[in-house]
Each structure stands twice: as C-alpha cells, then as structure tokens.
Amino acid sequence: MSSESENAYFIPHDAKWPIVGSIGLTLLLGGFANQLNGSTSATNVMIVGFLILVYMMFGWFGEVIDESESGTYGHGEDASFRMGMIWFIFSEVMFFAAFFGALYYIRIFSVPWLAGDGSGASTNEFLWSNFEAIWPTNGPGDIGGEYKKMGAWGLPAINTLLLLTSGVTCTWAHWGLVANKRKQLIIGLALTVTLGFIFVGLQVLEYSHGYHELNLTLGTGVYGSTFYMLTGFHGFHVTVGAIMLTVMLFRSIKGHFTPENHFAFEAAAWYWHFVDVVWLGLFIFVYWL
Amino acid sequence: MTTVTESHDDHHDHGPAKGLMRWVTTTNHKDIGTLYLLFSLVMFMVGGAMAMIIRLELFQPGLQFIDPGFFNQLTTVHALVMIFGAVMPAFVGLANWMLPIMIGGPDMALPRMNNWSFWILPFAFAMLLGTFFMDGGAPAGGWTIYPPLVLQGGNGFPFMIFAIHMMGISSVMGAINVIVTILNMRAPGMTLMKMPLFVWTWFITAYLLIAVMPVLAGAVTMLLTDKFFDTTFFNAAGGGDPVLFQHIFWFFGHPEVYILILPAFGIVSQIIPTFARKPLFGYSSMVYATSSIAFLSFIVWAHHMFTVGMPLQGELFFMYATMLIAVPTGVKVFNWISTMWKGSMTFETPMLFSIGFVIMFTIGGFSGLMLAIAPADFQYHDTYFVVAHFHYVLVTGAIYAIMASVYYWIPKWTGNMYNEKMGQWHFWISTVSVNVLFFPQHFLGLAGMPRRIPDYAVQFAEFNMWSSIGGFVFGLSQVFFCYIVYKTIKGGEKATDEVWEGAEGLEWTLPSPPPYHSFTTAPEIK
Amino acid sequence: MNKLKQLFAGGAVLTFMSGVAHAEYGLNMPVGVTETSRQVYDLHMLILWVCVAIGVVVFGAMVYSMIYHRKSRGAVAAQFHESMTAELVWTVIPFVILVVMAIPATTVLIDMHDTSEADMTVKVTGYQWKWGYEYIGEDVAFFSSLDAKSNEARQVGSDIDPATVENYLLDVDHPLVLPVGKKVRILLTAADVIHAWWVPDFGWKKDAIPGFINEAWVRVDEPGVYRGQCAELCGRDHGFMPIVVVVKSVEDYEAWLAEQKGAAASAKLAAIEDLDPRELKQKGKKVYRANCVACHQKKGEGIPGVFPAITGSAIATGDINSHINMVMNGKIGTAMAGFKDQLSDVELAAVITYQRNSLGNKVGDAVQPAQIAALR
Ligand code: HEA
Ligand code: HEA
Ligand code: CUA
Numbered sequence A: 001m002s003s004e005s006e007n008a009y010f011i012p013h014d015a016k017w018p019i020v021g022s023i024g025l026t027l028l029l030g031g032f033a034n035q036l037n038g039s040t041s042a043t044n045v046m047i048v049g050f051l052i053l054v055y056m057m058f059g060w061f062g063e064v065i066d067e068s069e070s071g072t073y074g075h076g077e078d079a080s081f082r083m084g085m086i087w088f089i090f091s092e093v094m095f096f097a098a099f100f101g102a103l104y105y106i107r108i109f110s111v112p113w114l115a116g117d118g119s120g121a122s123t124n125e126f127l128w129s130n131f132e133a134i135w136p137t138n139g140p141g142d143i144g145g146e147y148k149k150m151g152a153w154g155l156p157a158i159n160t161l162l163l164l165t166s167g168v169t170c171t172w173a174h175w176g177l178v179a180n181k182r183k184q185l186i187i188g189l190a191l192t193v194t195l196g197f198i199f200v201g202l203q204v205l206e207y208s209h210g211y212h213e214l215n216l217t218l219g220t221g222v223y224g225s226t227f228y229m230l231t232g233f234h235g236f237h238v239t240v241g242a243i244m245l246t247v248m249l250f251r252s253i254k255g256h257f258t259p260e261n262h263f264a265f266e267a268a269a270w271y272w273h274f275v276d277v278v279w280l281g282l283f284i285f286v287y288w289l
Numbered sequence B: 001m002t003t004v005t006e007s008h009d010d011h012h013d014h015g016p017a018k019g020l021m022r023w024v025t026t027t028n029h030k031d032i033g034t035l036y037l038l039f040s041l042v043m044f045m046v047g048g049a050m051a052m053i054i055r056l057e058l059f060q061p062g063l064q065f066i067d068p069g070f071f072n073q074l075t076t077v078h079a080l081v082m083i084f085g086a087v088m089p090a091f092v093g094l095a096n097w098m099l100p101i102m103i104g105g106p107d108m109a110l111p112r113m114n115n116w117s118f119w120i121l122p123f124a125f126a127m128l129l130g131t132f133f134m135d136g137g138a139p140a141g142g143w144t145i146y147p148p149l150v151l152q153g154g155n156g157f158p159f160m161i162f163a164i165h166m167m168g169i170s171s172v173m174g175a176i177n178v179i180v181t182i183l184n185m186r187a188p189g190m191t192l193m194k195m196p197l198f199v200w201t202w203f204i205t206a207y208l209l210i211a212v213m214p215v216l217a218g219a220v221t222m223l224l225t226d227k228f229f230d231t232t233f234f235n236a237a238g239g240g241d242p243v244l245f246q247h248i249f250w251f252f253g254h255p256e257v258y259i260l261i262l263p264a265f266g267i268v269s270q271i272i273p274t275f276a277r278k279p280l281f282g283y284s285s286m287v288y289a290t291s292s293i294a295f296l297s298f299i300v301w302a303h304h305m306f307t308v309g310m311p312l313q314g315e316l317f318f319m320y321a322t323m324l325i326a327v328p329t330g331v332k333v334f335n336w337i338s339t340m341w342k343g344s345m346t347f348e349t350p351m352l353f354s355i356g357f358v359i360m361f362t363i364g365g366f367s368g369l370m371l372a373i374a375p376a377d378f379q380y381h382d383t384y385f386v387v388a389h390f391h392y393v394l395v396t397g398a399i400y401a402i403m404a405s406v407y408y409w410i411p412k413w414t415g416n417m418y419n420e421k422m423g424q425w426h427f428w429i430s431t432v433s434v435n436v437l438f439f440p441q442h443f444l445g446l447a448g449m450p451r452r453i454p455d456y457a458v459q460f461a462e463f464n465m466w467s468s469i470g471g472f473v474f475g476l477s478q479v480f481f482c483y484i485v486y487k488t489i490k491g492g493e494k495a496t497d498e499v500w501e502g503a504e505g506l507e508w509t510l511p512s513p514p515p516y517h518s519f520t521t522a523p524e525i526k
Numbered sequence C: 001m002n003k004l005k006q007l008f009a010g011g012a013v014l015t016f017m018s019g020v021a022h023a024e025y026g027l028n029m030p031v032g033v034t035e036t037s038r039q040v041y042d043l044h045m046l047i048l049w050v051c052v053a054i055g056v057v058v059f060g061a062m063v064y065s066m067i068y069h070r071k072s073r074g075a076v077a078a079q080f081h082e083s084m085t086a087e088l089v090w091t092v093i094p095f096v097i098l099v100v101m102a103i104p105a106t107t108v109l110i111d112m113h114d115t116s117e118a119d120m121t122v123k124v125t126g127y128q129w130k131w132g133y134e135y136i137g138e139d140v141a142f143f144s145s146l147d148a149k150s151n152e153a154r155q156v157g158s159d160i161d162p163a164t165v166e167n168y169l170l171d172v173d174h175p176l177v178l179p180v181g182k183k184v185r186i187l188l189t190a191a192d193v194i195h196a197w198w199v200p201d202f203g204w205k206k207d208a209i210p211g212f213i214n215e216a217w218v219r220v221d222e223p224g225v226y227r228g229q230c231a232e233l234c235g236r237d238h239g240f241m242p243i244v245v246v247v248k249s250v251e252d253y254e255a256w257l258a259e260q261k262g263a264a265a266s267a268k269l270a271a272i273e274d275l276d277p278r279e280l281k282q283k284g285k286k287v288y289r290a291n292c293v294a295c296h297q298k299k300g301e302g303i304p305g306v307f308p309a310i311t312g313s314a315i316a317t318g319d320i321n322s323h324i325n326m327v328m329n330g331k332i333g334t335a336m337a338g339f340k341d342q343l344s345d346v347e348l349a350a351v352i353t354y355q356r357n358s359l360g361n362k363v364g365d366a367v368q369p370a371q372i373a374a375l376r
C-alpha cells in the first residue's frame, strides 16, 4: 500500500476463500444429509467437506492475519471487525434463545398441560390419565424408559467453577496484553485454554455417565432432549472458543498483537465470555432448578 | 472515520478481474449486488413457474395434471423459493448496490464476507431444488414446515433442513455486513438522521434478520433431531408439543414478513419524493414508525396460531398487539400520501409501481387487520382469504417495490435508460392481472375454500378459473419484464447522471454507471 | 390515468360486493346457523366496513392528489415536509378505531372459549385422512371418510366430471349426527399429524393436535346438513377429508343414537366365523381401496421414499405375525397408523389376506377374523 492510502479503507480483491468455503459446507452438509438417509459412503463426503472447510479457515484467517500483521488495517477496519463480531455473538445469543425458549415452554406449558393443568384438563383425562407434572420428565409415554436425573452439584458445579475461573484468566491475559506484559498474556491464555479443554473433557465424562449409568440419553423424552441439545450446543461452542483461544495463544507466542492492535484476541475473549454466560444459564435452568 | 478508498495512483489491480472468476472472487459491492439481483430474478422465475403449475391444476375442479403429493411439494417449495430465493436476495442485492453509495462510503464494510454471503446461496438452492429428484420428492409440509407432518418427509427432508441452515448463514452474514456498513462507513457529516430512508429501513431489517434467522436455525435443528436422533421436542408422548414448533417458527416467521416489507417501505420512500418533486413528508416519524413496527413484530407471532387452542389471555394479547401494528403502518401510508399532496407529480414507471404498491399493500394490510381479529380469524384461518392477504402484501407489496426500484435505479446501474413505453405496459398489464389473480381469492376464502388443496368443490370453480387466468397473464408479463431488463442491459438511450428530474441523494451525483469504486473520496454532505 | 381510476373503481365495487351478503354466490362468509357464527359474521362485516371506509378516505386523497397535483397540469411542488399535528392526528385516530373494533372482538372471543355446561360431548380425532367420532359416554364411535363417488372422481385422470358428482369432495360415508339446540362440547385431537376441524356454518375452526385435546363447542339452531373440510395441511390427501354434520331434531337424534348402539352391540355379539380365503381377498380389496391406497397406492407400489411398496415387501410377504402387528398397531413415528381401532376383525383379516395374495404378492396363506380377535 502506498503511503497515501494510509487511512483508506482496505478493500481486498480476489476473495477465493468464500467459494472454497461454500463447496466445503455443501459437501459437509450434503454428505451428512445423505448419511442420515442411510447412505454409507456419505461419511467420506462429509470428511472431505470438513477438511475443505478447515483448509478454508486456515487460508482465510491466514490471509487476514498476514494483512493485519503487515499493518494493512486502520481504525476503520478494526471498528468493522469489532462490530461484526458483536453482531455475530448476538446472533448466537438468539440461536441459544430458541433452545432456552423451548425448555421454558416445555416446563411452563406443555408438561403441565399434559398433566391436566390449565387448559389441559381433557388432554389429561382422555389421553394421559396417569401422568403427573414433575420435572424432570420423559413424558407421559415414558419415552426412553427408566432414567436418573443429572445432579447439579457434582461435575456441573465443578465445571461452573472451571469456566468462571477461565473467564478471569482470560481477562487477566488481556490486561497483560494491554500492559504489554507478554508473559502474563501467554500464561493467562494458556491457563484459559487448559481450563476450557478440561471443561470439555469433564463434559464428555458427564455424558458418558449419563448414557451408561443414568440411562439418560437424547431419547429420554423432553428431559433428555433439552438436556443434551442445550449442553451439547454449548459444549460445541466451548470447543470452538477454546480452539480460537488456542490460535491466539500460538499467535501470542509468535509475537503477534500489540497493546493497541489485537482485535482477534478480543474477539476470541468476547466469545469466551459469551460461552461463559450461556453456561450460567444452563447451570441454573438445566441442572439446578 | 475512514472513507477514502485506495487511491488510484497506486498501481494495484483496481478494475474487475476478467472472465468468470471476476464474479466468483469479487469483493466489489456492485458486482455482488448484481449477482444477488440476477440470482433473485432467476429464483423468481423458478418459484413463479411452480406457481403457474399450481394455478394450472387449480384452473378447474378435478385433478387433471399432478398428483396431490406433488402439489404439496410445489406449494411448499414455491413459497420457500419466493421468500428466501427471490425477495430476500433482491433486497440484499439492492442494499449492496445502493447502501455504500447512499451513505458515501467506499464499499461494504466486510467485502470478503460479502462475497461469501452471496456464494452460499446458489449452493443452498441447488440443495433445496435437488430434493425434487430424490426419493419421496421435495418437502411437502408447507413452507411453515410444521411437525409432525414434515417429519414424514422422504430423503429430501434433511437436505431441506440444511438448505435452510445455509440460507440462514447467508442472511445473517449479509445482515451483519449491512449494519456494520451503515454504522461504520458513512461519509463525514452523514449523521443517522440524514440517512436516506432506504438505508434506515435496511438498518432495521438487518437487525431483525440477525435476531430471528438463528431462531429459525434452532427450530429446524430440533426438527432434524426429532426425526433422526430420537428427541421429542414436538412429541407429546415425550412431554413435548407440536405447537412448540409453531411458536418458535412464528417467532421467526412474523418478523420475517416485515423483513420482506421494510426495505420495500424504504424504496417507496425514496421514489415518491423524486416523482412528486417534494421532500419526503415526516422523515423522522417514518424512522420511528419503522422502529415501532420492528419492535411490535416480535410480540405478535401467535396471530398465526389463533386456532391451535391457546389460553384465552394469550389470544387476547396477540390480537391486541397485532392490531397495534396498523398504527405505525398507517403513519407510513399517510406520510407517503402527504408527500404526494401538493407535489408536482409525473408518472414514470417507478412511480407507477410505487403508487401501485401503496394502494395494493394497503389493501393487503386491511385484510391483515381483519385476520388479526381472533374470533374472525377462526373463520379466515387457513383459507384462501389468507392466501389473498399475503400475496397482496408480498406480490403487490414486496415484488412491486422491487420492480419499482429496478426501474428507478437501472439507469444508474447500467448507464442506459429502460424503454419507458415498455415499462408502462409492464405496469398496467401486471396491475390488472395481479388483481384478477388475487382479488377473487378473498371471496374463495370467505366462501370456505381451504388453502393448500389441489382440488376443490365445484362451487369454487368460477373464481379459481379467473384467478388462474389472471395468474397466467401476470406470469407472462413478468417474462416481458425480463426482456425489458435484458434490453436495458444491452443498450438504450444513455442515462444522465441525475437520471430523474426530482432526484435527490448521493447516488445521483455519481456518473451512470458509477465507476468501479464508488466514492474514492468522501463526498461532501450538506 | 383513467386506467388507474377505473382500476380503483373496480376494486371498490368488488369490495362493496363482498359487503353485500350474497351467500348463495359464495362471495362472503356464511352467516351460519349458530349464535357464535352470527356474532363472528357481524364482527367480520364490521371490520370489513371500517376498512372500506378508511380505504375510501385514504385512496380518495391519493387519487385526488394524483389528479390535481400533477406536473402536466402545471402543479408546482410545495415544500412542506413536516407537521407534528398531522402525525399525531393519524396516530390517534386509527388507534381509537382499533379500540372500537377490539371491544366486540373481545366479547365474542370470551364467549367462544366457554365450554362449560355442555349437554353432551363428542370427541373428534383426525387421522390421515379421515375423521373419527366418538360420543363420550354413549359407546358409539365410527369413522368418517370421503364418500366413494367423490373418491373415484378425484383420482388423477379419472375422466369423471366433478360437476356430475353431488357434493363433490364435500360428502362422507358416515356423517356426524348432532341434536338441534343442545350445547355440544367438542374435544379435538389427532392420531398422526395436525388436522383442523372446520364447518363454516358453525363459525369456527380448531386444530386437532396429536397428544393434546382442544375444546370447542357448538349449539346449532336449525336442523340441516352442514359441510366443511379439514383446514390444516395434513399430507397428501389433506384436500380429501371433508366433514359432514347432520343436525337432527332431538327425537330423531335419540332414535339414531339408539340404532347405532344396537348395531354396535350386535356386531360384537356376532359369532366369529371363518371365511373362505377368496371371500377374504375380495373384501380385502375393498378395505384396501378405502383405507390404504392413499399411501400404498393402487397396485401396491407405494411412493418411493415415503410410503413403502406392499408388492414384494418383506413384511407383507414374510412372517404373518409381524404383518398383522404392523397393520393392527402401526409403527410409531411414521405415517403408518395402527388400524386396530379403525377396522373390524373381518376387515383386518381381509386386508391382510389381500395384501399377501394380491398386489403382486403370492404368499398363499390367510388370516381369519378369529385370529385378529384373539390379538385384541
Ligand atoms: C410482507 C409480508 C406481510 C406483511 C407486511 C403483513 C402484514 C400484516 N399481516 Fe400478514 N401474513 C403474511 C405476510 C405479511 N403480513 C404471510 C406470508 C402470512 C401467511 C403465512 C402462512 O400461514 O403461510 C400472513 C398471515 C397473517 C395472519 C395469520 C392468518 C392466518 O393464518 O389465520 C395474520 C393475523 O393476524 C396477519 C396479520 C397481518 C397484519 C395485522 C399486518 C399489518 O402489518 C398490516 C398493517 C397495514 C395496514 C392496516 C394498512 C395501512 C394502514 C392504514 C391505512 C391505517 C389505518 C388503518 C386502520 C386503523 C385499520 N397476517
Ligand atoms: C414473495 C413471495 C411470493 C410470491 C412472489 C408469490 C407469487 C405467486 N404465488 Fe404464491 N405463495 C407464497 C409466496 C409468494 N407467492 C407463500 C408464502 C405461499 C404459502 C405456501 C404454503 O402454503 O406453504 C404461497 C402460496 C401460493 C398459492 C396457494 C397454494 C395453496 O395453498 O395450495 C398460490 C395459488 O394460487 C400461489 C400463487 C402465486 C402466483 C400465481 C404468484 C405469481 O405472482 C408468480 C408470478 C411469477 C411468474 C409466473 C414467473 C414468470 C413466468 C415464468 C417462469 C414463465 C412461465 C409462465 C407461464 C407459463 C405463463 N401462491
Ligand atoms: Cu386433515 Cu388436513
């Protein structure tokens, strides 16, 4: 870039990654759909699609990182990225809202109605006469059979602590970055990432406990459905967030970021806090109450 | 604020790349806008062709041509293609073309992502339309994809779900880009309350999109797991409720219908002042009205579900809230009329389509208000009265505004004037035929014809025949529209920079067509 | 410009016409035969006229402006563009109009929700694609599907002119029978997917949702035959599950009910006889045509991907017990409903025998009604 365009808004050219991403996404989802329809060879298509997507991310983010490190971006670009990330996180909030909304509706309306509350008197009398509204429930059809509830004060409580702590270490790392204390940044990030992955590990443990010992599965009526869908999507987001932070860790080690210019780090940190907050919601509404 | 794009003395590659790859890898807002607009036109034809088969089968009683199952597939995909493939991409295309220019910015804020927003769409629609060739055919549960019915689908089912996911990703990225562009790319001096109304309405639309598309994604994900992974969200035996899906769907669905109309409001608010040669009446109240509509749109969703058996309080609440929407919408209508009042009007094609919009959208709004009255909706619901309502707001609303915008801006885009005579013909043929097409459907609905049926009792024969005839003429006139667009792209009388005598706004200060990079230096804002 | 005026005039005339009650031409909502339906009709007319009135004002102003404020007439554009007063006026007036509309709407709605103090209760169940009616406490229950004549005429390429079929698509084999002047509570549910029960003359429709029961009520003032249709998309034959309600005087209704009870009792008492396989097959064909073709198709070929073929089906040509089980109990989570409650022992035996020995299958065995009865 010539000196004259110092404060010009950077418009990249020849974006080749999006089309790669589209092809990857299509193969991944198309393959998945075929697999759900019972095709056995579709798994390979999925894998190819997934690999293409990974390739795309490396390529795309790599390009952006190069541009960022070579000083292509000014305040304008930075502001765009920030706003973009915030609105993206807002969209994620709404995605989770759909599932929280479902949980809310099921607990406040559908289960009590099935048990004869409110406008459900005839429903209960004629269709499900022995059903009582107790949460958790696998419904009047006893779908999935005998199961046990997932307690709140074992692993989930530990996980809450882990995530909250990781939020603190993440912020601490950020302070380090702003104060140009690289060591604090790297240690803080490393701690955060470690806590994140331990969280995911414990979550896997919990699932295996649920499936093997509690007979609590995705198919355990609405309790199983809401439990696994909410915690599952959350766990997936934690994984993504942890991977993002891992990338930030490696970039920090390589000497990227300055106290003024570290949008990527902040984006990952925001995301991490968002995942944190969602967990609190989960802990309260899925495990505890 | 940074508003100057790359300067031209730096010998970097500025112009478009050559050949096909130009379109695949472009990051230019105008190129991407063009892609969106052309894509949308193709989808309009595809969805319209399906509507033609629907109208053909409904031409007279008895099943003449197609199997009832296939009819349901057509209805479902017609709606999905029209909404997600025709109207939404058309608006995004217009946003891409016009927003950066209208706010005096160099381009969209996130140009690479902009490219991806578009280039997901052809893949998503290939997936959706591909379901027609699968075992069990395309999804046939209506565009509202209610369980348990939709769960009975064949192999096409998961493809439809993933296609919707992809459309959602595309829309959310597109919307993020719009919001960020508006917030971050305005020329110095372009304060929020100086922005043209099209920018404002898109701003609010983008907010709606980001708020509700993920909810749709969540809803269809639950459908997917209910079908393939044993969950029971929508199954009473497991403690769920089929109606839960409807709540989630319409929490998305109702704001969605305003997503389909707010940009149209914006377009009309640009065009009417131009041809009335008079500033828009009540600019700030227009902004507030739009915001109120957006706010209200989140709390009215269950008016689509009056008959599912909600508790009385619920029905009353949703009835009142829905009725309230008539107030801010009325404000908009009255402001448009006041803009025309004591103007110095001429009636070129864009103005004709805008006036057509105001009148016929209002008719659609009136029937909407009737539907909002819960006890009356017990009669109207799921009849052709509803079909008439939403085609008035969608076809003579959204589509008409899009047509108006194309005539209004195509001289700017291509540098060529369209043929005015042909444009007028297009308007009049369309307007007469679209009323023949959809007005009798009110009567059909009131007289008791349910929607989504491939065959009907003989007392409905006459109006259906009229409706079909109107449909065919309207369809042909849209083919004519394609021809007009094609001719204008190919050539025609050269357009001036200002194009329209009464036009105001930054887009008219640029040459027609504008240079590849619109504002290389930020324009002066008065 | 003339054209626009004409168009507007045309639109106004059409709207006006819809206002005049031309029930016989099917232009407007029927007034109906219940107190509720009349209230709903009045409400409908009220809002319609309000909308027409607003329309006249709004479009009138527009047309006036289009005629007099055009450039070709030398109009010069004024430059006013704001008025707080005007904005307030056209916010407040519509609001007031809405309140005026909301009051009667609320009254009617509250009334419709009140299912208390009913004289009798009927449970209505939607199936793909027929209705099941059950008179609660009376031990009378039956199914109601599209009448055979309409069914024949509505097949693709049947070459039967629908106009020659009486009540085309609006007739059933067993109508619901109700007494006049009694408040009937109606309980709605469904066995498979969502349906909606709608008789326009009663003034409402309500969804029938699997796993839940919705309540509504009706008190019909005049004896007669009232027709309606399923009003929620429920799959392939959604357009072909009409509703017919025959409303009789209380005495006639009682007589009818007694007759039904007698018939039900004698069917139960009838000795279960073994039937000749050939006879079973013949009967089975009828049952198949009436209950199964919609999905499994005339020749048993099914619809690939959604409805399996019977021809060569592993179940229909394999172990007879799993075949019986499939037809009696269906398969949860699929469109295949259990027919245990819908068909008699003889019908079940017949249709299973038919499927095994026809439609391209040649298993050679037969099921007897007694076997089915034993499995109940
Ligand atoms: C662009 C899309 C769009 C728009 C803008 C609207 C606008 C409105 N819609 Fe519509 N609607 C749809 C698209 C749209 N709708 C679709 C697609 C469906 C069917 C979905 C499906 O089931 O498949 C539907 C269905 C639908 C229903 C459900 C019907 C049913 O299934 O039973 C209802 C019920 O309340 C409704 C109401 C309204 C109302 C009150 C408005 C209001 O916003 C209208 C407001 C406008 C005016 C009222 C006119 C102008 C105002 C004045 C001149 C002021 C003075 C007026 C008065 C005081 C009366 N709509
Ligand atoms: C923006 C959205 C949009 C648009 C633009 C349209 C446009 C049209 N729609 Fe659609 N429609 C919906 C949204 C839309 N619709 C929705 C949401 C539903 C509900 C679905 C559901 O129930 O789930 C629906 C349902 C619906 C039905 C009811 C089906 C049923 O309930 O069974 C009918 C029936 O007449 C219909 C007709 C038409 C017609 C004739 C047009 C015309 O305006 C189309 C005109 C365009 C063309 C015709 C294309 C150009 C011509 C060609 C490609 C060449 C071929 C031409 C000839 C052979 C003459 N639509
Ligand atoms: Cu049953 Cu539609």
Ligand SMILES: [Cu+2]
Pocket (backbone or CB within 6 Å): B253, B254, B257, B300, B301, B303, B304
């Ligand atoms: Cu709505």
